[in-house]
Amino acid sequence: DRQKHIRNFSIVAHIDHGKSTLADRILEMTHSVAQRQMKAQILDDMPLERERGITIKMNSVEVHYDAKDGQRYIFHLIDTPGHVDFSYEVSRALAAADGALLVVDATQGVQAQTLANVYLAIDNDLEILPVINKIDLPSADPKGTKAEIEDDIGIDTSDAADVSAKTGLGVADLLEKIVKIIPAPTGDLNAPLQALIFDSKYDSYRGVVLSIRVKEGQIHLGDKIRLMNAGADYEVTELGVFSPDATPRKELIAGDVGYLTASIKDIHIARSGDTVTNADRPAQKALQGYRPMTPMVYAGIYPTDNGKYNELRDALDKLSLNDASLEYEPETSTALGFGFRVGFLGLLHMDVVQERLEREFDLEIVITAPTVTYHVIKTDGSEEDISNPSDIPDASSIKEIREPFVNATIMVPEQYVGTVMELAQAKRGIFDTMDYLDKSRVNVKYKMPLSEIIFDFFDKIKSSTKGYASLDYSLAGFFVSDLKKIDILLNGDKVDALSFISHKDFADNRARVVTGKLKKVIPRQNFEIPIQAAIGSKIIARTNIKAYRKDVTVKIHTGDPDRRAKLLDKQRAGKARMKSIGRVDVPQEAFMAILKNS
Ligand code: GTP
Numbered sequence: 001d002r003q004k005h006i007r008n009f010s011i012v013a014h015i016d017h018g019k020s021t022l023a024d025r026i027l028e029m030t031h032s033v034a035q036r037q038m039k040a041q042i043l044d045d046m047p048l049e050r051e052r053g054i055t056i057k058m059n060s061v062e063v064h065y066d067a068k069d070g071q072r073y074i075f076h077l078i079d080t081p082g083h084v085d086f087s088y089e090v091s092r093a094l095a096a097a098d099g100a101l102l103v104v105d106a107t108q109g110v111q112a113q114t115l116a117n118v119y120l121a122i123d124n125d126l127e128i129l130p131v132i133n134k135i136d137l138p139s140a141d142p143k144g145t146k147a148e149i150e151d152d153i154g155i156d157t158s159d160a161a162d163v164s165a166k167t168g169l170g171v172a173d174l175l176e177k178i179v180k181i182i183p184a185p186t187g188d189l190n191a192p193l194q195a196l197i198f199d200s201k202y203d204s205y206r207g208v209v210l211s212i213r214v215k216e217g218q219i220h221l222g223d224k225i226r227l228m229n230a231g232a233d234y235e236v237t238e239l240g241v242f243s244p245d246a247t248p249r250k251e252l253i254a255g256d257v258g259y260l261t262a263s264i265k266d267i268h269i270a271r272s273g274d275t276v277t278n279a280d281r282p283a284q285k286a287l288q289g290y291r292p293m294t295p296m297v298y299a300g301i302y303p304t305d306n307g308k309y310n311e312l313r314d315a316l317d318k319l320s321l322n323d324a325s326l327e328y329e330p331e332t333s334t335a336l337g338f339g340f341r342v343g344f345l346g347l348l349h350m351d352v353v354q355e356r357l358e359r360e361f362d363l364e365i366v367i368t369a370p371t372v373t374y375h376v377i378k379t380d381g382s383e384e385d386i387s388n389p390s391d392i393p394d395a396s397s398i399k400e401i402r403e404p405f406v407n408a409t410i411m412v413p414e415q416y417v418g419t420v421m422e423l424a425q426a427k428r429g430i431f432d433t434m435d436y437l438d439k440s441r442v443n444v445k446y447k448m449p450l451s452e453i454i455f456d457f458f459d460k461i462k463s464s465t466k467g468y469a470s471l472d473y474s475l476a477g478f479f480v481s482d483l484k485k486i487d488i489l490l491n492g493d494k495v496d497a498l499s500f501i502s503h504k505d506f507a508d509n510r511a512r513v514v515t516g517k518l519k520k521v522i523p524r525q526n527f528e529i530p531i532q533a534a535i536g537s538k539i540i541a542r543t544n545i546k547a548y549r550k551d552v553t554v555k556i557h558t559g560d561p562d563r564r565a566k567l568l569d570k571q572r573a574g575k576a577r578m579k580s581i582g583r584v585d586v587p588q589e590a591f592m593a594i595l596k597n598s
Pocket of ligand 1: 163
């Protein structure tokens with residue numbers, strides 16, 4: 001009977017359309033959090049999420065709702081990120097749900113990530129309930145937004161809820177609709193246990209905490225369980241739901257979404273996508289897991305202190321539990337020492353990983369400029385995938401280099417079509433198609449090099465369309481380009497971690513920009529430092545960092561002790577995220593100089 005009263009649903013939307021705000025209202029109106037604990041975006045509990053106002057991690061929470069029919073319902077609500085870099089997080093959350101609230105901002109209408117995320121929900125056979133948000137705003141157009149949903153996505157909007165997640169208007173109505181439209185879970189309570197692991201995190205006291213959706217059967221405290229793909233057995237030591245704090249339970253049944261711990265210390269065993277079953281009465285087969293993600297960009301991550309390599313490895317291991325899209329393998333650099341080549345889904349993802357490593361694991365790291373994977377075909381016929389520019393072999397042994405291209409879809413109001421096309425062409429885009437979605441909105445498609453997209457294409461598009469354009473892309477394949485490897489020499493020594501790839505036409509300009517930027521960010525030393533950019537043995541740009549005139553350290557030894565301590569502290573802080581390469585101290589910013597286009 002309890003099962004009939006469960007509703008599992010996820011909230012999906014384009015970024016900033018109001019998912020987290022809607023989750024807040026649902027929590028509030030179901031009295032799930034005491035008024036005094038209520039704060040905005042309560043499910044975004046990571047400090048980084050709160051600072052940036054974005055959702056990075058999915059979050060599940062159980063709330064109770066007393067419906068007009070006099071019955072009490074159990075809602076399992078899963079809030080998901082909106083940004084394209086975190087779509088893997090969305091797809092995993094959706095596998096735990098039976099329905100999805102599709103939130104669309106009524107002042108913006110359907111955007112690129114609205115489409116991408118709703119298709120993920122449709123692929124997972126979820127019942128979709130459209131929610132038209134921000135109707136409190138004067139520029140809101142709920143009618144037009146519904147028409148867009150019907151035309152662009154092809155789903156019926158007659159049951160859609162018009163709400164203001166901010167003021168709460170319409171949310172009471174939405175709660176009733178959730179009960180009526182989102183189906184109750186099915187699943188046989190007496191069948192052998194099958195529970196899908198859709199997320200996990202490491203806790204130093206309890207071991208791995210698994211987020212699970214029970215699909216079949218039941219699970220009890222003390223049960224002997226088996227992780228089917230890993231082939232390892234454990235005993236359940238804690239079971240519960242998030243409401244939103246972890247709340248222990250004695251059992252979870254088919255349809256429930258919750259967590260379990262079983263003193264799992266080996267982080268390589270408990271992966272998202274695995275199935276939990278009962279060791280004494282195992283299920284016949286595992287549930288379908290997740291498709292592994294293909295990273296879009298790669299960068300080297302190195303500890304600033306070479307002695308911290310093992311700590312960095314531990315941190316990556318633990319972080320990858322909570323971020324299933326993270327990929328990494330050891331690499332060495334002549335300039336930076338021992339570190340890892342890490343794969344990311346995009347630049348925002350890279351940024352987030354860097355910050356989480358530093359904050360959650362208290363590490364100081366340097367990260368090299370992001371790069372895509374290149375497919376190199378050599379004159380001897382052999383082929384190689386290379387995701388570190390410094391590994392690109394000598395030009396004389398290369399027959400051709402292929403780089404990843406994406407099919408980019410840019411959704412834009414028609415008055416900006418010209419601007420968008422100009423930008424795409426400047427970034428080596430190849431025009432594909434252009435469709436009018438309706439009278440005023442256009443879908444422009446280009447085939448573009450991924451490397452150009454990850455640099456600053458999206459920012460440029462956003463700023464030149466007043467924020468009205470939205471972008472989505474998927475890998476199209478590898479195509480031949482005329483690419484050159486540019487090496488950077490500091491003080492006459494080639495610095496492998498600064499090598500980058502550029503299209504031939506942009507090479508001279510990029511070399512000038514990068515050497516100029518390096519000159520600005522590398523601190524002066526007491527000797528002159530020549531900076532050169534070279535293709536093979538040919539120098540294509542050069543500049544110098546002048547030497548100090550006088551020794552500033554002398555100043556530190558004078559003055560009062562207080563001031564001296566302060567100065568030394570300042571110096572130390574300045575040294576953070578700085579790598580000594582040869583005799584030159586290179587700050588983190590230098591590695592990102594390569595991303596600068598002007
Ligand atoms: P991500 O999780 O980062 O994808 O964003 P989100 O979809 O969760 O959006 P969020 O809830 O953070 O809302 C984005 C912005 O829109 C915030 O500034 C909210 O205050 C605002 N907002 C959300 N709902 C409403 C609404 O109904 N009316 C108005 N006026 N503003 C709203």
